[in-house]
Amino acid sequence: MPGIKDAKSVLVIGATAGIGRALALAIHNLETKPTVIVSGRRQERLDEIATQGERIRTARVDLNTHHDNLKAFVEDILSNYPDLDTILLSSGIQHIFDFKKPETIDFKVLEAELNTNYLSIIKTIILFLPHFLKRSSEGKPSFIIPITSALASAPKPDVPNYCATKAALHSFDISLRAQLKGTNVHVLEIFPPLVESELHDHQGTTPALSKHWMPLDEYTKHTLEGLIRGDPDVTAGFSVGVFEKWEKGKREQVEQATFPSK
Numbered sequence: 001m002p003g004i005k006d007a008k009s010v011l012v013i014g015a016t017a018g019i020g021r022a023l024a025l026a027i028h029n030l031e032t033k034p035t036v037i038v039s040g041r042r043q044e045r046l047d048e049i050a051t052q053g054e055r056i057r058t059a060r061v062d063l064n065t066h067h068d069n070l071k072a073f074v075e076d077i078l079s080n081y082p083d084l085d086t087i088l089l090s091s092g093i094q095h096i097f098d099f100k101k102p103e104t105i106d107f108k109v110l111e112a113e114l115n116t117n118y119l120s121i122i123k124t125i126i127l128f129l130p131h132f133l134k135r136s137s138e139g140k141p142s143f144i145i146p147i148t149s150a151l152a153s154a155p156k157p158d159v160p161n162y163c164a165t166k167a168a169l170h171s172f173d174i175s176l177r178a179q180l181k182g183t184n185v186h187v188l189e190i191f192p193p194l195v196e197s198e199l200h201d202h203q204g205t206t207p208a209l210s211k212h213w214m215p216l217d218e219y220t221k222h223t224l225e226g227l228i229r230g231d232p233d234v235t236a237g238f239s240v241g242v243f244e245k246w247e248k249g250k251r252e253q254v255e256q257a258t259f260p261s262k
């Protein structure tokens with residue numbers, strides 16, 4: 001199966017911390033020696049990661065922006081890296097909302113979470129698709145690697161909007177993969193369990209969650225193996241059982257049932 005071992009030029013958005021940073025470094029260190037472009041909002045973090053490997057390049061972006069800016073970002077990446085064959089979308093945010101105190105719910109935060117975790121991700125994928133489809137027509141493989149969550153299938157009620165954004169992205173991934181079937185553009189969805197990262201720091205929940213999370217090194221090693229094999233759904237730890245229970249067979253059924261609407 002085509003997998004990350006076939007990638008030569010990889011853009012990782014959300015590479016300044018956590019899962020994205022760890023995967024960016026692990027992919028950079030593959031024997032196949034791909035170039036890895038790391039991206040995110042914090043320039044000082046990007047500068048630091050660039051010191052970690054000779055083929056690491058940086059490209060600052062805030063994905064929570066107008067689509068004209070996303071378009072300019074994608075054009076800039078493709079003009080600097082015309083052989084780009086992989087995008088790994090790790091950018092994400094998470095917020096707690098309490099429906100027993102609806103007056104505390106800030107609609108701007110709701111929107112930012114939806115835009116960052118879903119709309120900006122699918123817009124970025126759509127903007128890169130012409131390039132990947134052109135590569136496909138030339139017989140070259142490309143990889144789209146979104147990160148969802150086990151919470152896409154089994155919601156955690158205190159982060160309801162986050163779970164909904166991940167469920168939306170997961171559903172989008174299934175349709176995207178079904179539509180791209182038969183092309184050389186491969187969708188490998190990463191479906192993580194709770195993993196050591198900075199995601200929960202601003203909520204003050206890290207001390208409690210850290211008792212249950214999968215250590216980042218262990219998670220990265222396991223996930224890299226799945227990406228090398230080209231698994232369409234890359235699960236680990238707790239998310240293996242969630243996937244088995246709620247998702248098993250869904251993708252295959254959608255792909256078989258797909259028929260043209262007109």
Ligand SMILES: NC(=O)c1ccc[n+]([C@@H]2O[C@H](COP(=O)([O-])OP(=O)(O)OC[C@H]3O[C@@H](n4cnc5c(N)ncnc54)[C@H](OP(=O)(O)O)[C@@H]3O)[C@@H](O)[C@H]2O)c1
Nearest residue numbers: 014016017018019040041042063091092194195197198199
């Ligand atoms: N850790 C978990 O338990 C877990 C479980 C399931 C799924 N996930 C998912 O895994 C992905 C990585 O999360 P993580 O746990 O590694 O969290 P993290 O340590 O907080 O990293 C999140 C990354 O997203 C970037 N980011 C956030 N907003 C952005 C924006 N507007 N534009 C560009 N980049 C942005 C951050 O960089 P800047 O702040 O520099 O922009 C950072 O690099 C997320 O999609 C998350 O939902 C995590």
